[in-house]
Amino acid sequence: MTLNRNPAYTVERVGADEKSFVDVFELLLQQHEEIALAPFDQQKAVSQVWQALCDGMTFVARKDDGKAVGTLSLAEVEWWFGKHTYLTDRWFYVLPRYRRGPVGHLLLRAATAEADERKIPAFVDVVNPNRRHKKTSATLQAIRAGYLPVGYTLKLR
Amino acid sequence: MQRGSETKFRIERAGTDEKSFVDVFDLMVALHKESGFAPLKGEKAVREVYSVLCEGMTFIARAKDGTAIGVLSLTESPFYYSEEAFLHDRGFYVRPRYRCIQRCSAGSKRSAAVHLKAKHHHDTEP
Numbered sequence: 001m002t003l004n005r006n007p008a009y010t011v012e013r014v015g016a017d018e019k020s021f022v023d024v025f026e027l028l029l030q031q032h033e034e035i036a037l038a039p040f041d042q043q044k045a046v047s048q049v050w051q052a053l054c055d056g057m058t059f060v061a062r063k064d065d066g067k068a069v070g071t072l073s074l075a076e077v078e079w080w081f082g083k084h085t086y087l088t089d090r091w092f093y094v095l096p097r098y099r100r101g102p103v104g105h106l107l108l109r110a111a112t113a114e115a116d117e118r119k120i121p122a123f124v125d126v127v128n129p130n131r132r133h134k135k136t137s138a139t140l141q142a143i144r145a146g147y148l149p150v151g152y153t154l155k156l157r
Numbered sequence: 158m159q160r161g162s163e164t165k166f167r168i169e170r171a172g173t174d175e176k177s178f179v180d181v182f183d184l185m186v187a188l189h190k191e192s193g194f195a196p197l198k199g200e201k202a203v204r205e206v207y208s209v210l211c212e213g214m215t216f217i218a219r220a221k222d223g224t225a226i227g228v229l230s231l232t233e234s235p236f237y238y239s240e241e242a243f244l245h246d247r248g249f250y251v252r253p254r255y256r257c258i259q260r261c262s263a264g265s266k267r268s269a270a271v272h273l274k275a276k277h278h279h280d281t282e283p
Contacts, residue, residue: 028238038241045238080247081185081202084195090237121194 009069011061011106016053023060023068025049031093035129052090059110061094061103070094072107074114074122087115087122087156108156115157127151166226171215173207180217180225182206188250209247218251227251 014020028049032040052058052073061070073090089111094104108124115122129150133139142149171177185206189197209215209230218227230247 032238036238037243038236038239041239044240048237079193079195080205081189081193082195082198083201086194 008064009061009103009106010064011059011110013056013110014053014058014060015056016050020053020058020060021050024053024058024071024073027060027068027071027093027095028091030095031091034096035127048090057087057114058090059107061098061107069098070103070107072111072124074111076118076120084120086120087111087118089124092124092126108154112156120157122156124154124156125151126154165221166218167221168216168218170213171210171217171228172213173210177210177215177217178207181210181215181228181230184217184225184228184250184252185248187252188248191253214244215247218255220255226255 014024025046028045029040052075055075057074057076059072060068062068070093072092074087075090076085076087078085092104092107094107104126111122111124127150129148131151133143133149139149171181182203185202186197189202209232212232214231214233216229217225220226227250229249231244232247233242233244235242
């Protein structure tokens with residue numbers, strides 16, 4: 001199902017089929033190569049990615065030639081203080097050469113639509129330890145205290 | 158167990174005793190009041206807070222008079238792609254009037270947030 005259309009890119013919700021799995025897994029391998037904090041355990045990763053696809057809230061951005069260039073997967077979890085739920089990202093990744101363009105935005109829009117449909121809040125972490133830090137007040141305070149921010153959280157709904 | 162700080166605050170690791178629970182729960186209720194996105198259900202919140210205390214990685218910042226003014230609670234989770242684990246926060250809250258690290262001068266007037274962060278860093282270093 002195509003959720004968003006842009007002259008160059010489409011975002012689709014992917015299911016638990018072989019092509020979707022391969023596309024998503026390849027993107028996540030590249031993410032791991034770029035920003036991993038621990039060794040890759042293939043068996044565990046395969047199982048986790050497949051489970052995410054089965055949950056039905058994984059989106060893939062494709063170029064007009066069909067190449068997968070980004071992915072965002074959501075999970076619905078309960079608040080620690082109650083029975084209500086919210087959406088949070090399992091992962092959010094866009095290939096480096098497609099950043100600073102519409103790809104990430106289209107994926108976030110798909111996530112927002114999902115949250116709207118479920119009528120619950122959604123939060124997505126945008127994490128890139130290699131990014132140059134923006135000079136926000138919070139960033140400067142953290143750096144002054146000896147910590148490097150690795151990203152920020154977006155509230156989509 | 159008390160941890161060192163400068164003169165205004167001290168950091169201690171919270172246990173599963175009643176006082177620790179009450180202090181942490183009060184702070185978490187204040188956090189919810191300030192930034193909760195859904196209603197608080199007492200029974201579940203109590204269970205979650207107690208379970209976090211049992212993990213033994215909850216730190217409380219106290220003012221000189223013993224008042225609890227901040228909390229940072231950690232838990233260990235595995236990466237989705239690995240058997241290795243990392244620490245992340247289950248709750249990080251400092252009462253609004255103790256957040257003034259920009260207005261405070263360096264040294265003894267640093268805020269509780271800075272102390273809590275420093276504590277976290279110290280405890281997670283290899």
